[in-house]
Each structure stands twice: as C-alpha cells, then as structure tokens.
Amino acid sequence: MRPSPTLLCRLDELPDGESRGFDPLGAGQDSVFVVRRGQRLYGYRDQCPHYGDTPMAWRRHAYLDAARDHIVCAAHGALFRIADGACVRGPCLGQSLAPVRLVVEDGCVYLVQ
Ligand code: FES
DSSP states (O other): OOOOEEEEEEGGGSOTTOEEEEOTTOSSSOOEEEEEETTEEEEEESOBSSSTTBOOOSSTTOOBOTTSSSEEOTTTOOEEOTTTOBEEESTTTTOBOOBOEEEEETTEEEEEO
16 A cells, blocks of 8 residues: 655744644644754654654754754653654653654655655
8 A cells, every 4th residue: 555645834834943842643642743943854753762652842943952852752851863753862762763764855844755
C-alpha cells in the first residue's frame, strides 16, 4: 500500500529555528513535531523514549531548550540532537526519538505515514 501524505502546514508557517507540534490524527493532542533549521526540517514523534508515550513539550510547540540548539523533554529534561534525535543528556542517554518522514512540495509540508 502506498503511503498517504498528510498536510501539516505551509513551509512559511514554520519559522527558521523554531519548533511546532501537529495533531495529524485529530486526536486532540500533538503526536508529531517538526524543527526547522534553515531549509532543513526534522520531524519526530512526540514521544519521549524515557517513557514511551510521554509528550515532550512543556507548552504547545515548545520542543527546544533555551539555547534553541537541542530538543528537550519537559518531563525530566532529556536533551536530544535536532539532526538525528539522539539523546545526548538525561535519563534516556543512548536512546533516540522516533523520526517521521516529511516531504515538502509546492511550499507545503507533508507527513508521510
Ligand atoms: S519522560 Fe522524557 S525525560 Fe523522562
């Protein structure tokens, strides 16, 4: 079966250096998030590997640390590299966020499931 892309937003709705959560399943809670660095996008499931279903953000769209150079889990402070989701500090050191596949087409960002 061919993967079906789900529209997340327009690319220009993702400011450079920022993060944003999405609820593509309409579950009432964000289940994926995207970090933009220049023209590159990094998408992950909104689930901390420390506890499998723990959402990461301390408030909506707030997935980055104060320096904005790592993803942070609000629950116990684990830090993750933006580029590959690897935990570099905290209780799940050595584990990684689960990446999601994103496609940008005609100025829009799609999640491919
Ligand atoms: S649940 Fe994320 S660091 Fe503990």
